[in-house]
Amino acid sequence: MLHIASRIVRVSGRRYYTVTGDTLPIGNINSVYEGLNVDKRTLVSTERKKRTFTDRSQLKYARRLVVKLGSAVITREDGNGLALGRLASIIEQVAECHHEGRECIMVTSGAVAFGRQKLTQELLMSLSMRETLSPSDHTREDAGSILDPRAAAAVGQSELMAMYDAMFSQYNVKIAQVLVTKPDFYNEETRKNLFCTLSELISLNIVPIINTNDAVSPPMYIHDDTVVPGTGKKGIGIKDNDSLSALLAAEVQSDLLIMMSDVDGIYNKPPWEDGARMMHTYTSKDKDLVQFGQKSKVGTGGMDSKVNAATWAMARGVSVVICNGMQEKAIKTIISGRKVGTFFTDCATSSPTSVDVLAENARSGSRVLQQLTPSERASAIHTLSDLLVEKQDKILEANAKDLEEATKGGLAKPLLDRLSLSQGKLKTLSIGLKQIADSSYENVGRVLRKTKLADNLILRQVTVPIGVLLVIFESRPDSLPQVAALAMASANGLLLKGGKEAAYSNKALMDLVKESLQSVGAEDAISLVSTREEISDLLSMEKHIDLIIPRGSSDLVRSIQKQSKHIPVLGHAEGICHVYVDKDADPVKALKIVRDAKCDYPAACNAMETLLIHEDHLTTTLFTDLCNMLKKEGVKIHAGPKLASHLTFGPPPARTMRHEYGALECCVELVKDMEEAVDHIHKFGSSHTDVIVTENETAARKFLGIVDSACVFHNVSSRFADGFRFGLGAEVGISTARIHARGPVGVEGLLTTKWILEGSDHTAAEFNEGKRNWIHEPLPVH
CATH class of the missing domain: 3.40.309.10 (Aldehyde Dehydrogenase; Chain A, domain 2)
Incomplete structure (x- = not known):
């Protein structure tokens, strides 16, 4: 197999490919291909072995990047022109990626919208001058609706590129406009020329900005069974910029395609409907689970179009993320590995159960724990306590692996002390857990207050679990069974995020927690979050997590308190x-x-x-x-x-x-x-x-x-x-x-309360009308 362009180096600002031991400017790559009797168009498919990324953490290695900007991202919410502030932020991120050495290509919408904005003002002035019409009879919408979109595109394309050029020039980035139509992809000669041009622009350190040439061509539509000339392969139906970006990304062998729209990602059903759930990861197997809603109010591509385009590109070796282009720093956040948008992957073993699912399981598991009797919850804790002693050899063996790796890695001695487990520690842990079990009989459902509001109208305030807890801890595996036992006693769902230095110990201890929960049918109530999940992603899950409790260094606690904007944090930043x-x-x-x-x-x-x-x-x-x-x-x-x-x-x-x-x-x-x-x-x-x-x-x-x-x-x-x-x-x-x-x-700190009111046929109006009288008599709680 031909091995070409195994690495890139920079010399005096220009990029060079190292080819079979020789360093040549990428701009002169033609001579290499001519000498090897290889068409330049095959540059994109032979320069490296392609495989889609299987995990978000790998996206930081994306070298060739295609960013697609949808109409909803480009235009303002009120429809009056372009969202310049949002565009400026996106361009800044693309420029940063470019200066990091990534090869960036942009696919943009917005020419029609930009041209329509320009022409509408002139048309309104013209309409108002006609003697047969009153200015009040025609609005901006009326004027815009009668504009030919091809004329608007002709005006908007030049204006749009002028704006891009001005913005990119602030970061010393050169750009080039490439307008495409249907024949450019399905005519062998123009197809070859198009991708030669793109390769040359990239080699010259120029960012190509691609758009459909709507000034001379109607919106493109090609049936999915169209065969691409010279390849014998079926292409993708080009209906909009979603399918255009997918086709381009596949042809240039992009590592990553980011499709920016006005939604956060893919939902299992329209986001405004009940039961809608954001899908942070999507595989081709999920297609039958998704119900698609209406198309974008601004652009031509609906969510089904985006999913079809993304899965098509993914099947051809391109990793894809569909995200909300209105989110701040979306591109850089995605490349950093954060859970933004929907990540498309077809690797069945690419990641463990998603945190969303674990959190939902924790919620339902909490409700199972609530339905248990106090003695059943105490039984699960006693089981865990006994397992800590019975299986201490397995625990200490796992802990020894952690200590060995931590010592090799130079972990500070105070943290090594926290990481270390011993028979004495496990015995103390076991005793503490039995204390929790024995004191858990009067926790959940305890009546704190009882009041007779009126005849046959009784109000009670009772204790209930907070819901789902996220506990983040460092270097202290003994925290895991302690917190798990407290969650069991308080009937809370629990997600545990331990430090990577205690990975072996945490897994061994979590196996015991799962075993103890299984004995009461609530094994999903508590889960250990994979180390591949970023803490910052967990802190944005306010729909699933009710309280965050960080345990560890003051730096950790302060960081969690600073990052968590919507989920309350319980803890101490320092122990002075x-x-x-x-x-x-x-x-x-x-x-x-x-x-x-x-x-x-x-x-x-x-x-x-x-x-x-x-x-x-x-x-x-x-x-x-x-x-x-x-x-x-x-x-x-x-x-x-x-x-x-x-x-x-x-x-x-x-x-x-x-x-x-x-x-x-x-x-x-x-x-x-x-x-x-x-x-x-x-x-x-x-x-x-x-x-x-x-x-x-x-x-x-x-x-x-x-x-x-x-x-x-x-x-x-x-x-x-x-x-x-x-x-x-x-x-x-x-x-x-x-x-x-x-x-x-x-346990008491992990409980909140709810009010339970029982009556017969009471209504508030009866008290207002004097038909019933308030009593408000305190009653014994037992």
């Missing part, structure tokens, strides 16, 4: 915990508590990050003892500004007082009294967990009352801020928010 050693602190207690708060598990979010010491201790042995103890434990100390001012020689100054070290490091600072300690905590803390060590009960009560944190402790380590230690069995996360749930979030 303080221990304040008061002037009346017991030295022995202070040493013991500070050691545990910092050194027991420094990677935990409830570990001490700042030690505040009353300035009176600077002249006592307690200050020295605390510093020596920390140094002995291997803790690196950073001095706060006030402490640094008292020392000639001492620890290096802290760069910032608001920092979560997550390691054997901490900041030490002096304060003059408890009020200054509280002010420091409020200024630099993260509202997570803060501690006072003192024997002064008055000071302790005041500290506990005025410190505005989720957890506030007296004479105990900050490490007690934990769902298991609080008797919750585990926590799905720790929240520093001030609404819904705060602190370690157990």
